[in-house]
Amino acid sequence: MQRFIYLIALLFLASVALDAQNQSFSGYIEAGDRAMQKDDHYNAYRLYSIAAEDEWDGSAGRKDRLSEVYYKAGVAAYKTAAYEQGQMFLMKFDSTSNKGDYPLAKYYLGANQFRQGFYDQAVASFQTFLDMQPSADAKMRMDATKKIKDSNWAIDQLAKAEDMQIRHLGTDVNSDDSDVAYTRGPNNTVYFSSNKMEWDGDSLTPNRTISKIFKQTGTAGIQPLAEGINVADKNVAHTAFTKDMKMVYYSVCDFRDYDQLRCDLYKANVGTDGSWTNGSMLKINQAGYYTGQPNVGVDKNTGDSYLFFSSDRPGGVGGRDLYRASLSADGTVGTPENLRDINTEDDDVTPFWHEGRNTLFFATDGRFTFGGLDIYRASLSGTSWREPVNLGSPINSAADDAYYVQYDETEQAYMASRRQTGEAIYYEDAKEVCCYDIYEFTPPTGIELKVLTFNDLTKEELEGVTVALYEMTPGGPVLVEEMTNLTGNGFDFIVEPGGKYQLKATKDGFTTAMDEFDLNSPELVDETSIERMMYLAPAVKLDVFTFNNVDEQPLPGSTIKLYEMADNGALTLIDEVTNTGGNDSHFELEIGKRYKVEGMKAGFGEASTEVDLRDYDANSGSTTIRRDLYLGQQLEIRVIDGITKEPLSNAAIRLVKRSGKLVGEDVNPNGNDFYYTVNLDEPFYLNTTRDGYFPRRDTLTFTQQDLIDGGGKLVFIVPLFPDDPAKFLPFEVYFDNDFPDPDAYSSRTRRNYEQTYYPYLDRQPVFREKASEGMDNQQAFLTRNKIDQFFDTEVRAGWTELTNFSDALIAYLERGNTFNLELAGFASPRAPTEYNRRLSARRNMSLEKFFRAYRGGVLGGYLDSKQLTLSETAFGETTAKLEKIYERIDRERESIYSTEASLERRVELRKPLSTSKK
Missing domain, CATH: 2.60.40.1120 (Carboxypeptidase-like, regulatory domain)
Incomplete structure (x- = not known):
């Protein structure tokens, strides 16, 4: 962006003054809109800024338009590189009431923050844009995603920034316009390009500034090249000399728009006195397209010379691409080659070849960057370009950084940057909306x-x-x-x-x-040279193939681990391979060593083998060894105590196929886990026994979904329950408010517990709603979770314990034992004390009714014969430790639906006072 834009802006603002004087606020906005339509972002930014600074007169329409002008000023500021101002306007916009009218605001806010190096803020803004605008333009969403990645990358890179001083070249070279392309020429002459010359023949008023090539020899002043090279009505820039300093290449450019350039490459002869003559256009230019930023380099491995340049010609990867063309001794330029291994879909520009390193330095905004253009390097090895590497901070910044130059390892390096520093020379006090300055620094030495x-x-x-x-x-x-x-x-x-x-x-x-x-x-930190010795052993190639143990078919996707085995059997993992597309894996083994090979795959058992090369004859040369591994589907069985859920050791397992073939029969005295290889979709019978527990028999059939649910393996949990019912005690079962038989004053009931349990579960949603009624969102959320937890860990768990206890009780009594069980009923303190005592008695009786009806009335016979006896205590509300508020009938949320009140409505089944065994 050049200084003439600011001058044009003054005239442009003057041209709209008459139109806007009676309604300056709206007039400036409309003038800004017209400028934006012409892609005149700088003038649009200035016009919107004036409108944004105009005070609100109190009218509703004016207030609504303030949101509009803040947004438009923020967008225009971003597009003209006034990032600090852009962020300021968009932050103002974000505080207005009409921000929903501009869905891209968060994108532009993030973009302004990113270009200032405010990476954490940028990530937050871009993520908000992506979350809130799923239907936004796909290109902008992709760019927001890229800039989030760039920001996170930049944060990590800043932590590793080099301790390096970047020095501004000062006003001898830098001006208040763009200064770039610092180049070394013959006779210790330095050349650079600057936009500080005014174009006297411009058709626009005021005249635009124009780029020219300048030179400086020793202590002599800076002078522009002769007009034979610096053509009067052209932009001339970018100097590149051949290695013998006899020829120079440069760019000659026209204005494509009033501030955009279209360039062609030229060459000229260089005399012994440094003069340039016979300037002529190269044939590699393409009409209508940019071809510029030349650089000449020699591949040190081949001695071939190349002309590097940047161009937006058709057939590229995207934006401006980097090209190179062979360069003959007479200056003939060969066919351009697109450097596709380096180029991106965005701009790749300002190439510089470093012969000593056989490396190309360039600038790009298509890779990870700290902001705009960043300087990268890419080494050439043979005919292949290596992955480009970012030069890091502080060489790169959140601003545009380009035009890297360094001729020898011991010399200074130079670059051009638009970074905002105290030394930068711009025409704006805010140091925005402008120009490249040239900097020098001492790069790290190799x-x-x-x-x-x-x-x-x-x-x-x-x-x-x-x-x-x-x-x-x-x-x-x-x-x-x-x-x-x-x-x-x-x-x-x-x-x-x-x-x-x-x-x-x-x-x-x-x-x-x-x-x-x-x-x-x-x-190594202080070493200037390093020596490393590397030892390669004669190799034996190992080919490993995996198969399904069931049908012996190839089993792709297996993971093969290769271990080196020490003499004491200790294993050291040295390689791991997963072949997702086949069942083969390949390794190189060292003679004189012993190895273990393990094969595994999610959902399959492991298989292993050994390869012993300790006595292998090294003189026999390289050979190949094959190992086949057969993997079966792995089943893990875990035995647990059905009450405590703790692992249960010393259980006996017998797993049999439906055909009767035994899969495995084991006892694990030290753990609760058992491992077998099984087939999917095949029935198995599992018998599990342990002293002191009921034996169990399960029919198992495993599917592909079971593998998915098990995270790639089959897992079956076997809960065993004690055959002594006393081990289940104590536990509680819970009741709905005033159940069984609401509003009854009797101590007796005809309903058994099962008839109250399931209706109580159905009322869980009611308890959630009533218990949280009148609360704010956060408190309501916590209260509802508390209700859900009560129903899961108390009500449902109590029912499970009751049925497991009853089964154990039946088996216990069947062996001729007697059992005494105490039932202790409780109530919440909502009703009068005597009513609650009678309610507790009804709850005890509902448990007695449950036992008499369970499994067809088996326990009823034991109750009649007195082999099973029940003792009942009705405590009512006497043990409740609740605040008085829970007694109030008009406070149903606390006295009925709260978990505190619900916990009081229960019957506790207690350890018997005495039992006898036979």
Whole structure:
């Protein structure tokens, strides 16, 4: 964005003044709308800002339009890079009553916050936009999602920022317009591009500024190049010299719109005195498309020269892409090649080739960035580009950072940045809405890494090895460089101080050797050169195949774990492979070692085998060993105490197929778990016994859904119940308010407990509603949860204990034993004391009726014969420890529906006073 925009804005504002003088508020908004329609975002931002600063006159319509103008000013500010102002306006908008009319507001708020480096705030704003606007434009939703990822990435990266000083070049070079492309030329001359020249022949008034190439030699002043190069009515920029300094490439650009450029690449001859002559357009340009930002580099491995540039021509990946074209000694440029391994769907620009590292530096906003454009590097190994790496903070910032330059390892590096610093030279006091300045810094110096490879068995030098160097990043290892030495065992790399690296050495017929080192470790932190020795052992290839034990068919998706076995049997995991598409896995084993191989898959039992290479003849060369593993579906059976739910050891298990074939018969004296291999959809019979417990028989059939429910394995829980009913006691069963027989004054009832239990369960929703009536949302939520917990852990659990106890009681009495059971009835203090005592007696009697009716009346006979006796106590409300409020009839929420009152309406079945066994 250039200074002329501000001047145009003044005239533009003046042109609408007459139209707006009687209704300036609306007039400025409408003028801003017209500017936005022309993509004149800067003037729109200024016009909306004036309207937003106009005081509200109290009218409803004016108040509604304040929301509109805050939103529009925030959006226009973002699009013209005034991010701080954009955030301010959108925060004002967020406090208005009409914010629902502009569903994209949170997106633009997040975008302004992101470009200022307020990453936590940006994540919150973007997430709110995504949550509240599921039908918003797909491209904006994708961009919001990307910026959330960028923000989280930037937060992590800032924690690892380099301790580095970024120095502003000052006013000798930088102006109040954009200054970029700092370049070294012949005779110690420095070149850069600046927009500080006014275009006298411009058709617009006031005249726009225009880009020109400037040079500085030694202490001489800064001067623009001659008009033969700096064409009067063109934007000229971006200097790139060939290695011999005899030819230079540069960009010549026209205004596409009044502030957007379309460029072509030119070349010129360079004389011994540094003069440029015979400027001419290259044939690789495409009419109507941007082709600019040239850079010349030589591949140090091949000696080939290339011209790098950026272009938005058709056929690219997206936005502006990076290209390179071969460059002949006479300056002939070959066919451009799109660097697709580097380019993204967004802009990839400002290429710079560093010959010493065989690395391309460039700027992009299509990868993880701290804000706008970030500077990345990508190394070239052979013909392959390695994964680009962000240069990190503080080289990159929340602003646009581009035009990286560094000629030698020992020299300063330069870049252009739009970051807001105290030194930056802009025409705005707020230091927004403008320009690139040029900065210099001392990049971290590289450390020499020497790698030597050896045969692990003979300890001799090993030639023909390939060594790959990886940088360990939060996203995983990133390949930096890869070398193969056919005639020796030495490899030379350059690594960065403070980095973490991994080395991988490979050679056919040998195991892979790995090495990792951290340059922050005390033994390496001060080293200027490092040597690492890597040992590769002659390899034996192991092929492992997995099969289903049931039908012996291939079993894909199995996980194979390879362990090294020590002499004492200790295992060390050295590799793990999961082949989702097949049943084969492959490993390299070292001669002289012993291994264990385990196969497993979710829902299947494990299988294992051993491979012993301790006596293997190393002179026999590389060979292949095969192992087949057969896996069955795994069933885990756990035996627990049916009352306490605790694991129950010393149980006996017998699992039989329906055909009668025994699957397994075991006793576990030290635990409660049993493991078997079974087939899905096949019936099994399970008999479980243990002293002091009822024996149990289950019919089991397992399905694919059981596997899913079990998280990939079959699990069956066997609860055993004690054959001594006394072990179940004490426990409680619960009643609805005034049940059985509401409003009755009798101590007797004809209803058994089962006739009150199920109607009570049906009233759970009523209790939820009544117990929380009149409460605020949070208190109501907690109260309803409390009611649900009461019904689950008290009412339903009491019924389960009652039926299990009754079954145990029947078996106990069948063996000729006698049993005495005490029933203690209780009531809540809502009714008079005597009424509650009689109600408690009715509750006791309902339990007696339950026992007489249970399982066809079996227990009734024992009651008649006095082999089973019941003693009953009706406590009523006498033991209730509740506040007086629960007694009040007019306070039903507390006296009927609260859990405190509900807990008092119960019968406690207590441990017998005396029992006798036979």
